Amino acid sequence: KKRIGFLASGRGSNFQAVIDAIAAGEIPGIGVGLITDNPRAYAIERARNAGIPVRVIDYAEFPSKAVYEEELLAAMRDFQADLFVLAGYMRILGQEIVREFSGRMMNIHPALLPAFPGLHAQRQAVDYGVKVAGCTVHLVDDGTDTGPIIIQRCVPVLQDDDETTLADRILAEEHSVLPLAVKLFCEDRLVLEGRRVRIRP
Numbered sequence: 001k002k003r004i005g006f007l008a009s010g011r012g013s014n015f016q017a018v019i020d021a022i023a024a025g026e027i028p029g030i031g032v033g034l035i036t037d038n039p040r041a042y043a044i045e046r047a048r049n050a051g052i053p054v055r056v057i058d059y060a061e062f063p064s065k066a067v068y069e070e071e072l073l074a075a076m077r078d079f080q081a082d083l084f085v086l087a088g089y090m091r092i093l094g095q096e097i098v099r100e101f102s103g104r105m106m107n108i109h110p111a112l113l114p115a116f117p118g119l120h121a122q123r124q125a126v127d128y129g130v131k132v133a134g135c136t137v138h139l140v141d142d143g144t145d146t147g148p149i150i151i152q153r154c155v156p157v158l159q160d161d162d163e164t165t166l167a168d169r170i171l172a173e174e175h176s177v178l179p180l181a182v183k184l185f186c187e188d189r190l191v192l193e194g195r196r197v198r199i200r201p
């Protein structure tokens with residue numbers, strides 16, 4: 001079984017979707033720990049309820065991003081994880097961390113990348129006026145939301161959508177696509193060919 005570590009900054013519903021799939025026996029993995037940069041993240045309660053160890057590394061307590069990331073990197077190494085899942089981790093990771101976990105760190109983003117990277121992707125989609133939106137699970141590289149794409153799902157953008165109604169529709173897809181991507185990783189079925197991810201049958 002693969003050892004899976006998580007980073008989350010907030011609500012943690014994607015984290016929950018993955019640990020539920022693990023508990024249901026759908027993923028040949030074990031959740032080894034959650035790291036959060038936010039001491040008020042609801043993801044902390046979810047981890048405790050599931051018996052998964054939590055490390056709170058409160059970003060606000062560090063003098064700089066560099067010092068924060070030293071602590072984060074040390075905590076990530078401690079987990080001895082095969083895979084890290086960024087499940088609503090709302091900071092851009094520095095190059096040292098990205099390089100160390102290259103090929104074994106994935107992120108869920110609430111847009112059809114390469115459209116609308118960065119923050120408030122669903123608002124960006126509504127404001128732009130696109131008629132389809134969606135979500136992307138991708139491997140993390142040293143750009144912002146630029147890494148090799150593993151899976152995408154699309155949803156319609158409806159006439160009367162606002163940021164919240166669109167985000168809810170996208171989130172429902174996130175909750176199925178992130179556990180699926182984690183499952184494929186744990187089954188050794190993701191093959192990186194250049195910047196393309198091939199899924200082995």
Ligand code: GAR
Binds near residue numbers: 009010119
């Ligand atoms: C999700 O919609 C996720 O795609 C997004 O934050 C939300 C977290 O929800 N992530 C990003 O925007 C990353 N830039 P959750 O905490 O309930 O999983």
